Amino acid sequence: MDVVRWLRRFWAAVWLTWKEQSNWTKPYIYILYSMITPFFSVLVYAYIYVAIAFFSGLVDLERAYYLVTGVSLYNFIGSGLYGLIWTIHSEREHFRTLKYTYLAFPSLHLYLMARSFFHFILGAIYAFIMFLAGIVLTGYPIDALQPNIMEIAILMILGYIWSSQLGVMVAGTSIFSSEYGPLISEAVGGILFLAGAVLYPVSTLPPFIQPISYIFPMVEWMELMRHALNPAYVVSEPNSLYLILALKTFLYLVISIIYFSIIERLTRRKGYLEATLYH
Amino acid sequence: MRRRRSLWNKVFRPALGRAYVRIKGGNREPSWVLWEIILPMIMIASVIWAYEHLGAPPIFRGFVILGGAMMSYWYNVLWGMGRTLYWEKETGNLELFLLSDSKLPGLLLGMAFGGMFNTSIRSIAVIIMGVYFFNAEFNIDSLPIALAIFFLTLVALYGLGLGLSGLHIVYGRMGVRINEALDEPIMFLSGQYYPISTFPLLVQYIAGLIPLAVGLDGVRRALLLGEGLDTLYIHVVALAVMMVVFYFLGIRMLNRLVEKGKRDGRLILRWM
Numbered sequence: 428m429d430v431v432r433w434l435r436r437f438w439a440a441v442w443l444t445w446k447e448q449s450n451w452t453k454p455y456i457y458i459l460y461s462m463i464t465p466f467f468s469v470l471v472y473a474y475i476y477v478a479i480a481f482f483s484g485l486v487d488l489e490r491a492y493y494l495v496t497g498v499s500l501y502n503f504i505g506s507g508l509y510g511l512i513w514t515i516h517s518e519r520e521h522f523r524t525l526k527y528t529y530l531a532f533p534s535l536h537l538y539l540m541a542r543s544f545f546h547f548i549l550g551a552i553y554a555f556i557m558f559l560a561g562i563v564l565t566g567y568p569i570d571a572l573q574p575n576i577m578e579i580a581i582l583m584i585l586g587y588i589w590s591s592q593l594g595v596m597v598a599g600t601s602i603f604s605s606e607y608g609p610l611i612s613e614a615v616g617g618i619l620f621l622a623g624a625v626l627y628p629v630s631t632l633p634p635f636i637q638p639i640s641y642i643f644p645m646v647e648w649m650e651l652m653r654h655a656l657n658p659a660y661v662v663s664e665p666n667s668l669y670l671i672l673a674l675k676t677f678l679y680l681v682i683s684i685i686y687f688s689i690i691e692r693l694t695r696r697k698g699y700l701e702a703t704l705y706h
Numbered sequence: 707m708r709r710r711r712s713l714w715n716k717v718f719r720p721a722l723g724r725a726y727v728r729i730k731g732g733n734r735e736p737s738w739v740l741w742e743i744i745l746p747m748i749m750i751a752s753v754i755w756a757y758e759h760l761g762a763p764p765i766f767r768g769f770v771i772l773g774g775a776m777m778s779y780w781y782n783v784l785w786g787m788g789r790t791l792y793w794e795k796e797t798g799n800l801e802l803f804l805l806s807d808s809k810l811p812g813l814l815l816g817m818a819f820g821g822m823f824n825t826s827i828r829s830i831a832v833i834i835m836g837v838y839f840f841n842a843e844f845n846i847d848s849l850p851i852a853l854a855i856f857f858l859t860l861v862a863l864y865g866l867g868l869g870l871s872g873l874h875i876v877y878g879r880m881g882v883r884i885n886e887a888l889d890e891p892i893m894f895l896s897g898q899y900y901p902i903s904t905f906p907l908l909v910q911y912i913a914g915l916i917p918l919a920v921g922l923d924g925v926r927r928a929l930l931l932g933e934g935l936d937t938l939y940i941h942v943v944a945l946a947v948m949m950v951v952f953y954f955l956g957i958r959m960l961n962r963l964v965e966k967g968k969r970d971g972r973l974i975l976r977w978m
Contacts, residue, residue, distance in 0.1 A: 450879050463887045463890065463891065464886070464889075466890075470890075470894045471894045471898065471899065472756075474904065475757065475899055477904060478762075478900035478904045479760045479766075482762075482904070483763065485761055487760070490760055610745070614744075617748035618748065620749070621748050621752045625752070626753070626755065626759070627755050627758070631759045
């Protein structure tokens with residue numbers, strides 16, 4: 428396997444995403460523009476806590492930490508996931524380049540992962556900014572944080588793998604439906620937000636929703652990330668959580684490879700790569 | 707008489723025609739409608755459970771449901787006009803509209819009206835589901851004043867949307883990016899999930915310039931706190947002023963941007 432060639436292809440797709448996303452503007456303008464969304468996004472959710480503190484005087488910094496970390500870290504997963512799934516929709520429906528991409532790039536699966544990589548990087552930057560802004564806004568003591576960089580890096584890699592594979596499966600499904608593609612992506616992102624231990628623990632959910640939470644590796648990932656950012660945040664049996672997360676990630680990888688290869692074959696046979704509905 | 711007929715033909719008939727397309731197009735597939743109710747409901751449910759986790763009083767459920775329902779009008783009416791216009795440009799219809807005798811504000815009125823109708827179906831469903839699943843309670847006695855404030859908000863949003871939709875015509879994708887960049891600040895400043903009275907005073911003044919923030923605050927005060935016209939007249943006056951000011955500013959901005967588009971030859975440029 429020619430690694431250099433593989434990396435060059437990967438880089439080309441990342442570069443294309445950067446150009447498309449930034450609309451060929453200057454990097455500093457795009458960076459300034461990109462700061463607006465995460466900054467206000469954390470204000471939107473952190474103010475949920477502030478509003479409660481304002482009205483009832485309830486101050487619970489542990490819950491504030493839970494809320495702020497959940498909203499910030501969700502950006503990493505959500506940004507990558509949406510970016511990946513939207514690639515199919517925008518390339519096929521909007522720019523009508525998916526069939527050319529398919530001919531030019533040796534693997535559509537790899538192409539989607541490379542296109543999403545930029546979104547994951549952007550999501551990581553968003554998460555960092557939102558985390559800092561949220562911590563300051565809610566008054567959580569910054570000096571109490573003792574982030575374990577190595578652990579965070581490992582979890583980011585695992586997060587990229589499982590969520591990009593989830594994205595590949597959803598994107599593959601969306602090839603079959605121009606009408607529902609964007610809705611499917613919104614729905615998956617929404618379910619992760621609802622059931623992924625983002626704003627509240629899974630136990631807050633009604634019992635009939637709770638099993639959905641454990642289909643995705645999101646809950647384990649969120650809990651471990653919270654612990655990695657601040658060891659004072661206690662998780663029960665972190666080693667078991669790591670094991671479950673690693674197993675789920677591996678499972679997602681295998682299922683996504685098998686599922687996407689079946690999808691790809693069907694897509695070629697039915698000619699869906701260039702089937703547009705002009706919506 | 708001739709002037710009145712001309713206004714009907716150039717503004718209101720195209721508006722009705724365009725609204726019909728938007729209403730028909732937006733509701734022709736029942737499963738889309740269902741999705742468009744469920745997806746915002748997921749976000750609303752998440753925030754309601756977040757409030758429960760934080761030990762908030764039950765009145766916050768109503769805050770969240772009304773916020774989620776009304777925020778949709780910002781996306782679907784105000785930016786919906788611009789996005790639909792951009793889509794018309796991409797599909798090559800815009801040049802036909804501009805060559806025809808009908809006025810662009812009429813066409814945008816149709817887009818706004820279609821967006822209001824479609825959004826209302828979804829928002830009403832969201833409120834009903836909110837009441838059913840989360841036991842949110844609303845004060846029905848104040849419904850007339852809430853509806854009056856809501857109507858004024860929509861008209862003010864239309865005026866604001868007139869001007870902002872010009873950005874989509876002239877700047878294309880950059881207009882879309884401006885739209886996206888403004889979403890979160892507006893969500894925050896409008897107090898989508900909490901009352902704007904929790905903001906510092908300066909932020910409350912800034913929020914007071916956004917029709918959605920004033921409208922949402924008025925509707926919440928009426929339906930959740932049971933306030934009447936005696937306390938909500940400030941909201942009514944503020945929205946009535948915004949309605950007039952935004953309409954005239956919006957028309958001016960739209961005309962200028964269309965002129966610029968014509969001068970720079972950008973009206974029929976696609977994929978930019």
